[in-house]
Amino acid sequence: MTVTARDFVDLDRYPVDAPETDAGRALLNDCRQQLATRGACLLEAFVPETRMQGLVDAADALTGQAHRNVNCTTTPYQQTVSVSDDPHPRKRARSTSTHVIAYDLIPSQNGIRLLYEWDVLLQFIARVLGEAELYRYDDTLAALNIAANFEGDHNGWHFDQCDFVTSLLIREAESGGKFQFVPNLRSAEDENYPGVAQVLDGDQSSVITLPFTAGSLAIFKGRHAMHRVTTAHGQHPRLVALLGYDTKPGVVMDERSRLRRFGRTH
Numbered sequence: 001m002t003v004t005a006r007d008f009v010d011l012d013r014y015p016v017d018a019p020e021t022d023a024g025r026a027l028l029n030d031c032r033q034q035l036a037t038r039g040a041c042l043l044e045a046f047v048p049e050t051r052m053q054g055l056v057d058a059a060d061a062l063t064g065q066a067h068r069n070v071n072c073t074t075t076p077y078q079q080t081v082s083v084s085d086d087p088h089p090r091k092r093a094r095s096t097s098t099h100v101i102a103y104d105l106i107p108s109q110n111g112i113r114l115l116y117e118w119d120v121l122l123q124f125i126a127r128v129l130g131e132a133e134l135y136r137y138d139d140t141l142a143a144l145n146i147a148a149n150f151e152g153d154h155n156g157w158h159f160d161q162c163d164f165v166t167s168l169l170i171r172e173a174e175s176g177g178k179f180q181f182v183p184n185l186r187s188a189e190d191e192n193y194p195g196v197a198q199v200l201d202g203d204q205s206s207v208i209t210l211p212f213t214a215g216s217l218a219i220f221k222g223r224h225a226m227h228r229v230t231t232a233h234g235q236h237p238r239l240v241a242l243l244g245y246d247t248k249p250g251v252v253m254d255e256r257s258r259l260r261r262f263g264r265t266h
Helices: 022-038 049-060 111-116 119-129 193-200 255-262
Strands: 040-043 067-074 094-101 144-149 154-158 165-171 179-182 217-220 226-229 238-243
Touching: 022 040, 022 119, 049 111, 049 165, 049 238, 067 255, 111 144, 111 165, 111 238, 119 217
Parallel strands: none
Antiparallel strands: 040 217, 067 094, 094 144, 094 154, 144 238, 154 226, 165 217, 165 238, 179 226
């Protein structure tokens, strides 16, 4: 029997394929409410437990081809700077270390790839975000990628340059590897540099830890919410799939970013 994207979603709990039903409308309203209140929508156990080991095994089989991305010269605003003692948030370099599996390395029948290329999921996410239409990235490396956080890997505090990110956690770290964020830390009108500096200095008072568990799907608005992944520990890497969608067609990562993230440009 051919496996399809539908097999990787608990459609009884999350009827993403039935938007016109009462259950479908209730799901959509819940997702929109989550985004409105905290800037993050979390669908726990989106993938049925019976499918999770297959996703883990398939991702594990690809980690040997992952590119190690270590970066200590990029600010929380995704700008490259020289390391300095300047305390201004736009002058502070953050530390990031991860291993990344590019889209072109993920087999066509991999469950994560089936989900990413499923029009039903694309249309559901568009409805959640209130967008008339979304498009997959037109990028052979960055459209879909899997981040593998091995022992000591982490992602420092940063803002996204895109409006939203969709991710699916394949395996949690044995310890650490927590997704944390500060909602609405800045806005289009106010960069709130003092508030950003407080978080960078270690203030945890406004930090939220998302209860992101294996099999869960998250839609996160990270342009105005600073966020990070804490240091992962354990024998097996934390695995998370990043699904690249945008409100504009034809999105491609620039060559410099591709080289840093994937170790190649094509």
